[in-house]
Each structure stands twice: as C-alpha cells, then as structure tokens.
Amino acid sequence: MIQEPEVRSDSAGGSVIALVGAWDIRSLERRAPDLRQKLRERARAERWDLSGLQRLDHIGALLIWRAWGKKRPPQLELRPEHEIFFANVEGTGTLKRERARTDWLRPLRALGQRMLDAGGHAADIVRLLGLMLIDSTVLLRRPALGPWREISASVYRIGTQALGITAAVGFLIGVVLSYLSAEQLRVFGADVFIVNILGLGIIRELGPVICAVLVAGRSGSAITAQLGVMRVTEELDALAVMGIPYTVRLILPKVIALAIAMPLLILWTSWIALLGGAISAKVQLGMNVIEFLSALPAAVPIVNLWLGVGKGVAFGALIALVACHFGMRIKPNTESLGAGTTNSVVTSITVVIVADAAFAVLFNNVGIVLL
Amino acid sequence: MSEPVRTPDVAAGTPPVIQIKGLWTQFDDLVVHRDLHLEVSAGEVVSLVGGSGSGKTTLMRQMLGLETPTRGSVRIFGIPLKGSSARTLKKIRRRWGVLFQHGALYSALSVFDNIALALRELRVFDEGFIRDLVMLKLDMVGIERHHARKMPADLSGGMVKRIALARALVLEPELVFLDEPTAGLDPDRSESFVRLIEALHSQLGFTVVMVTHDLDTLVSLSDKVAVLAEQRVLVYGPLETVVRKDHPFIHNFFLGNRGLRALSAAPDPLFGPALTGARR
Numbered sequence: 001m002i003q004e005p006e007v008r009s010d011s012a013g014g015s016v017i018a019l020v021g022a023w024d025i026r027s028l029e030r031r032a033p034d035l036r037q038k039l040r041e042r043a044r045a046e047r048w049d050l051s052g053l054q055r056l057d058h059i060g061a062l063l064i065w066r067a068w069g070k071k072r073p074p075q076l077e078l079r080p081e082h083e084i085f086f087a088n089v090e091g092t093g094t095l096k097r098e099r100a101r102t103d104w105l106r107p108l109r110a111l112g113q114r115m116l117d118a119g120g121h122a123a124d125i126v127r128l129l130g131l132m133l134i135d136s137t138v139l140l141r142r143p144a145l146g147p148w149r150e151i152s153a154s155v156y157r158i159g160t161q162a163l164g165i166t167a168a169v170g171f172l173i174g175v176v177l178s179y180l181s182a183e184q185l186r187v188f189g190a191d192v193f194i195v196n197i198l199g200l201g202i203i204r205e206l207g208p209v210i211c212a213v214l215v216a217g218r219s220g221s222a223i224t225a226q227l228g229v230m231r232v233t234e235e236l237d238a239l240a241v242m243g244i245p246y247t248v249r250l251i252l253p254k255v256i257a258l259a260i261a262m263p264l265l266i267l268w269t270s271w272i273a274l275l276g277g278a279i280s281a282k283v284q285l286g287m288n289v290i291e292f293l294s295a296l297p298a299a300v301p302i303v304n305l306w307l308g309v310g311k312g313v314a315f316g317a318l319i320a321l322v323a324c325h326f327g328m329r330i331k332p333n334t335e336s337l338g339a340g341t342t343n344s345v346v347t348s349i350t351v352v353i354v355a356d357a358a359f360a361v362l363f364n365n366v367g368i369v370l371l
Numbered sequence: 372m373s374e375p376v377r378t379p380d381v382a383a384g385t386p387p388v389i390q391i392k393g394l395w396t397q398f399d400d401l402v403v404h405r406d407l408h409l410e411v412s413a414g415e416v417v418s419l420v421g422g423s424g425s426g427k428t429t430l431m432r433q434m435l436g437l438e439t440p441t442r443g444s445v446r447i448f449g450i451p452l453k454g455s456s457a458r459t460l461k462k463i464r465r466r467w468g469v470l471f472q473h474g475a476l477y478s479a480l481s482v483f484d485n486i487a488l489a490l491r492e493l494r495v496f497d498e499g500f501i502r503d504l505v506m507l508k509l510d511m512v513g514i515e516r517h518h519a520r521k522m523p524a525d526l527s528g529g530m531v532k533r534i535a536l537a538r539a540l541v542l543e544p545e546l547v548f549l550d551e552p553t554a555g556l557d558p559d560r561s562e563s564f565v566r567l568i569e570a571l572h573s574q575l576g577f578t579v580v581m582v583t584h585d586l587d588t589l590v591s592l593s594d595k596v597a598v599l600a601e602q603r604v605l606v607y608g609p610l611e612t613v614v615r616k617d618h619p620f621i622h623n624f625f626l627g628n629r630g631l632r633a634l635s636a637a638p639d640p641l642f643g644p645a646l647t648g649a650r651r
Contacts, residue, residue, distance in 0.1 A: 333478030
C-alpha cells in the first residue's frame with residue numbers, strides 16, 4: 001500500500017526526523033508547499049531517517065535537498081536504491097541569476113539602432129530590386145524562360161480572388177461617403193457637386209488607397225509568410241543549388257502579378273464605390289443614377305483615371321517588394337514568422353501612403369477642374 | 372483528495388502500461404491497421420519497426436491520443452484513451468514524456484524555459500526549485516549549463532535531441548515515447564545518445580516505446596521488437612525470436628548486410644555469428 005508523503009518527528013528520541021510514504025511528483029504535486037514548510041521547520045535536525053520512503057524521484061529528492069540547505073545532514077539513513085537520486089541532485093549546481101545592469105544610454109542607443117535598422121531595410125530593398133532586375137535580364141534574351149505560369153497563377157490568387165472583398169468594401173465606402181457629403185451639400189443647395197466629390201475622391205484617391213490596404217493585408221502577408229516558411233524549410237537554398245535564381249522564380253512573378261492585378265482591382269473597386277455612391281445619392285438627393293453617371297466625364301477629367309491606374313502599378317510593385325523583403329529576413333522560429341508578417345503588412349501600408357502623398361505633390365495641378 | 376496514488380510497480384494485478392486491442396485504422400479505402408493487438412508491460416523497452424507506410428508513426432500517435440483509431444481501444448496505464456474525461460486524460464499526459472523526431476522544442480522559448488514550462492504549469496513549485504530541477508535535468512542529459520539561455524534555433528541537432536529528452540523527462544514520466552531518437556545524428560552522437568537513454572532507463576526504470584529505423588539503436592536498446600507488416604503486428608518478442616521469423620520484410624530489414632553487421636555487434640556473442648553463419 002502506497003502512503004501519502006509525510007514528515008514525522010520521533011518524539012521519543014527527540015531529534016530523528018523520519019520521512020515516509022511516496023515522495024514522487026504524483027504525490028508532491030498536491031502537497032509540495034505544505035511539505036516544504038514542514039521540512040523547513042525541521043531543517044536543523046541532525047538525524048534523518050529516509051529508510052521509510054516508499055518511493056522517491058528527483059523532484060522529491062530535490063525538495064528534501066533544498067530543505068537541508070544543499071548539504072547532507074550529519075546522520076542520514078537512506079535506502080541504497082534511493083542513493084542515486086541524491087547523488088544526481090548533489091552533482092548539480094545552480095544557475096546564477098543574471099543581474100540586470102542599469103544602462104542610462106539605453107533609450108538613446110535603442111533609437112540609434114532603430115534608425116540604423118530602418119536604413120538597413122531600405123538598403124536591402126534596393127539591393128533586392130537591383131538583384132531582381134539583373135537576374136531578369138536573362139528573360140530579355142530568352143523570354144521562354146520567364147515565369148509566365150507563376151505570374152498567371154499569382155494574378156489569379158491576388159486579383160481574381162480578391163474581387164469579392166474589394167467590391168464589398170468599396171461599395172460601403174461609396175455609400176458612406178455619399179451619405180455624409182449629401183447632407184452637407186443639401187444645406188448649400190449644391191446637390192450636383194456630389195458627382196465631383198465622389199468622382200474625384202474615389203477615382204483619384206480612395207479607390208487606389210483602399211485597394212492597396214486590402215491587398216497589403218490580404219496578399220502581402222501571404223507572400224511574406226510563404227517566403228518565410230520556404231526559408232525555414234531550406235526550399236530557397238534548394239532553389240539556389242539547382243541554379244534557379246529565387247528572384248526570377250519567386251519575387252519577380254509576385255511583383256509583376258501585383259503590378260498587373262492592382263490597377264485592375266483599383267478600377268473595379270472605384271467603379272463599385274461610385275455605384276454605391278450613386279445609389280446613395282438617389283436615396284438622399286433624389287438624383288437619378290443615369291444623371292449621376294452622365295455628369296461624371298465633365299466633373300472628372302479622364303487623366304484622373306490614368307493617375308489611379310498608375311498609382312495601382314506603383315502600389316502593387318511596392319507591396320510585393322516589401323512583402324518579399326520581409327519574407328527573406330524571417331529566421332527559423334515561430335516568433336520571427338509572426339513578427340515578420342506583421343512588420344510586412346504595417347510597412348507596406350505605410351509605404352503605400354507615403355507614395356500616395358508623393359503622387360499628390362507631383363500631380364497637384366493635373367486633372368483637377370477648377371470652376 | 373483521496374484518490375489512490377499511482378502504482379507502476381510490477382505487481383500482481385497491475386495492468387500493462389500499454390494495451391491495444393482490435394485496433395483498426397482506415398483512411399478512406401486504405402486500411403493501415405487491421406485488428407492490431409499489442410501489449411507493453413512496465414519497465415520494458417519496445418521498438419516498433421516496419422516499412423515506410425506500415426503505420427508506425429500513426430500507431431504511436433494513436434497511443435499518444437493525437438489521433439483516434441477507426442475502431443478498437445487503446446489503454447494507457449489501464450485507462451482507455453477514448454471516452455475518458457478530460458481530467459483523467461490530463462493525468463495520463465503528466466505520466467508520460469515524448470521525444471519528437473525533430474525535438475519540437477518551442478522555438479520562442481529558451482532552453483531553460485522549454486524544460487521549465489511543464490513544471491511551471493503545475494503551479495506548485497517556486498522558481499528557485501524549478502531552476503535547480505532544470506539544471507539537474509540538463510546535467511542528466513549532459514548539457515552544460517551555459518547553454519540554458521540559448522534559443523533552440525542556435526543549437527545543433529544533437530543538442531536539440533538531448534534537450535528535448537530532458538524536457539520529456541522533467542515530470543519523471545513512467546512511460547517515454549521516442550520517435551526516431553537517433554535519426555539525424557552522426558554515428559558518434561547517436562551512439563552516445565543511445566548510451567544516455569540506456570543509462571537513464573536503468574536508473575529511472577521507465578517504460579520505453581520507440582519507433583526507429585536505426586538497427587544499431589534497435590539492437591542496443593530494445594528488450595522487445597514489434598514488427599508492423601501486413602497491417603498488423605507480424606511478430607512481437609525479443610530480438611532473437613523476431614529475426615528467426617521467416618518473412619520477406621524481416622529478411623530485408625534484419626538480415627541484409629547492414630542488419631547482419633548490427634546484429635553481430637549484439638551483446639549476446641553466440642547469437643550474432645550463429646545467425647550470420649546460418650544465413651550464409
């Protein structure tokens with residue numbers, strides 16, 4: 001019969017402490033704190049009788065050993081088969097605790113490190129772009145070697161499969177924007193300018209940016225994770241030793257596919273958003289949808305459409321480059337994969353917005369009708 | 372709390388550590404195991420061998436409760452895995468340790484935290500105790516303590532295996548599963564890893580179930596060998612009975628050149644050469 005672990009003081013002899021029962025993990029996981037307390041109270045005792053132990057393991061031995069102050073008591077009775085546990089415990093020292101040093105310069109150093117890191121990222125992206133361009137010069141001489149199949153597959157995954165979500169988001173944005181503007185315009189009796197606001201705002205700015213944010217979240221993260229896992233599983237190395245440049249096989253198709261798919265997605269999103277705006281204008285202002293559409297060409301010069309498409313090409317290529325860049329930097333552990341994917345999405349959205357600002361400055365007097 | 376304390380001792384009436392009865396595994400039309408039976412008693416070291424696709428790994432995952440067999444029962448410590456309450460299963464899971472083929476160390480945690488995780492989960496022991504115990508376990512598997520702060524990504528394959536073993540042993544398991552314990556280690560390392568498992572087994576007396584392709588590991592560690600072929604346990608017994616069974620898989624596996632070399636190095640000197648002679 002196996003008994004519960006117990007600490008007994010022999011009252012007759014006075015100072016003999018007897019441990020009985022099973023001192024193993026299964027019994028101790030319930031009673032450890034209680035037993036530790038009892039052991040500590042008797043830690044000074046000189047004579048210990050452990051021959052009554054029915055079972056012992058390293059956890060039990062360590063508990064007793066620590067109560068003894070990490071040395072054997074002067075008199076100890078121990079079963080021979082339990083000797084090994086104490087021998088193991090005895091042979092082990094302990095790990096020194098690391099003292100945290102106070103470093104007053106740390107915030108400054110961290111800031112500097114971040115700046116250097118940001119510079120490193122920028123340099124790496126430029127290097128990646130350059131490498132990709134150099135590697136793809138082969139395609140000029142032998143176009144048959146091109147990754148056409150991969151490009152087509154990527155266009156399908158990044159473009160076609162995103163039609164639903166971009167349409168849903170675009171439509172709602174159109175409705176909301178139209179609803180809010182209509183309220184204001186009606187106050188001034190300027191109902192007809194709803195076409196200018198929606199047309200210019202959506203085609204020139206909102207369509208491309210919303211689309212880019214959605215694609216960065218949807219496809220940018222996927223690209224980063226995919227490349228990251230390929231790095232972890234050494235698939236990138238396998239490509240390299242076969243003499244297949246990963247830039248041409250993996251990165252170029254993504255960049256080209258995004259540069260093709262993004263403008264198309266932007267046209268699609270803008271069109272749906274305008275439709276949503278027109279329907280909302282019909283409800284709010286009683287403006288006919290046909291009337292809305294026929295007023296569009298006059299309010300929004302065609303160059304805005306080209307500007308939107310051009311932004312699409314640039315945003316698409318940027319998202320793909322950033323996503324690939326972060327994918328290549330992932331280290332073989334789960335944390336790095338998570339952090340890399342997050343950084344990829346956050347950075348690509350930021351980069352897209354910065355690029356959008358650059359477009360706004362460069363084309364500030366193009367395509368805007370002043371009345 | 373008046374539940375009986377565990378009784379792993381080989382005593383009359385103690386159920387086998389693992390008992391598999393009438394187990395079927397079926398993936399659509401593919402039958403992997405057909406009415407399979409297997410029993411492992413306490414303290415034994417049992418190796419599962421079989422060709423690729425014979426379902427060794429699947430069987431091990433079923434013993435671990437990671438997969439459920441199509442039919443049949445798996446009992447660990449006499450308790451059925453299917454139909455037991457979550458609490459009972461949790462108790463079983465604390466009594467076994469598993470060494471995965473690639474170590475499966477948590478890559479986000481340091482070596483120390485990997486080993487300490489299960490101990491901390493118990494919420495019984497203080498940090499000082501945990502630190503001492505982790506160092507003890509690292510000592511037992513022959514890892515120097517300055518490696519404790521490293522991350523798994525910075526370790527060599529042999530060290531990953533040792534640390535994974537330390538993690539498997541941290542709760543003093545009665546049953547240890549080893550999936551390809553020496554795969555991916557060089558001969559020298561795998562030799563010393565086998566010695567390590569041998570030493571720990573004789574010291575702690577746990578039961579071992581292992582899947583291995585490595586004949587040297589198999590010969591030097593196993594008390595019993597279970598050969599999986601033809602969707603069942605073809606033969607189960609000590610190595611010398613297993614190799615005498617007349618079956619093409621056994622011929623190829625044990626009595627090829629590699630097999631004979633490993634067998635002739637077996638501890639029983641009569642057994643290796645005699646067989647070698649008989650086959651030639």
